[in-house]
Amino acid sequence: MNTFKTKMWEYIVGFLLIIGMLLGVTFFKDSEILLPEVAAMTAGMWIYHEDSWIREPRKIITIPTVTASIGFFINRTGLTYLGKILVTTFFMLLVLRIVKIYITPSLATGLFPIIVNATHWSFLISIVISTAILMSGVLIRSLHEKSQIAYELNFKYQYIFLGIMATWIFITGLVGKPHMAAIPPIVVVFFEVLQKPAYPVKMAGKHIIVLTISATLGFITHILISSWIISALIALPLIFILLSIFKIQLPAAYAFPLLALILPHDMFDTLPITVLIASLFFFSTAYFYKKYETKKAYPQG
Template structure:
């Protein structure tokens, strides 16, 4: 059975973009991302660029299954309210940056708990304006409009048979355990935030890394069993965005829309080759467009350190990996692509 699965995966890797419906979903996602970047570039408004929209298009359009448990109207409401909360914290909170990050994270956690939802990109909507010191109301307006477009296009895809219909199922709540888990998450995020701020390595806590950490702890998806691959994908997304932004935008003078097109053509090819999708990687690939040029060379290294810290905390404190068998540790720590090659050789 294992050998058959390996051969099937090998066949999928060879025939890239062979699924017609999948190609349509890729095209829609690419158009959405380019529309966002193009409008931001045309109006010279960086606040319009919300990197998590790339993650949402991957999760809501490209992946042909339910990624997050949430009603559509809840998604529109929570993403907009979360973006507004982040801007309000920047405008009116006199507290230090570390505390403001914790407040934004806490607001998102409370919203998700009471909404019985698992839309973890909401955390990014709250935390990103705090980290970037965004004071413009263009940001929440942009989040509202783009979230509405994502919901509308997903319904259109379902009506046309381009993707499967998403059936909403609320998250089952065990209030005591869930509240304790979120408190532990808050404390651990606060610890990494202190390390990031007081060592001036702010990109340890870039929002897609925090979203990945929360999904790693709360989700039952397969990437929980692929910690090394998860870190490698996150670093690859940051590296890809950094290289294309530095070479394409700053060195060659290409429009950022063209840079984004190149980034996501490569990223979608990578997803097809791996046969796996990981939404936070798309968000990380767009982060360099929001940062100054002098900060970009350090971004991939800081993402590597931050991702390693978060994934290690998830494995030790929440999955208790120190209780695992040696075989289970080897299975989790070696990327599955290498495991497949080793199995084929054996």
């Protein structure tokens, strides 16, 4: 099978997995089994073959399940919303430090139960089943054996990440907009770019534009179309076209059409502008930090 046919087959199978999840939501009448980050993980693992996500297949289940459990149980505590976000972020980073590998969508699976106030065990069961399917796809096709780069976390950036997240959480609390504290796709991409040796302004611009448009597409299709399945059938191909236009591989963008379906009203109503503002903050910060880091390393450059 040639490369084009293989890639198209990967897109089709990944798309069917996401639609299958939506069918499950309809059949069981349980929105907590809809996991937007599974769309991003499907794209990253089955389509883009992200090395850092697939090189240890068994951790495809364990790490997202652990972080999801952290968020799930912290959500049941009496902490404030912002407190839950901050504490969950801290413990998720601790997990990543222990396992010494970053499957970055696990940050989203940890934040998600707090954002949607997941309270049923079906949420965790859905995480296990979905990630088991993703792991099986990686193992069946031996994608992990083709992984060429052994990514490991630079722990320094975990402290930077936590500090910037805490700053953003404080700002959102200060202005009375706590729902802006954590947008999972943005958090995931921000964590990833901090780990990179450089972050050009062109790439920062692409991330801001693409994520904002992706959120807007999810927002508009959900407003215009009541059926979740039809909404996804329209929005997901549009995300594919968007990424093709910008010539960028960004799995997190695929999460927005599903995220828009289940966000609380206060988050959904301002989703596009929230994503724009949060993207400007996080990716501008990442750009300037990386620029500072480069100047510090090469003072004469």
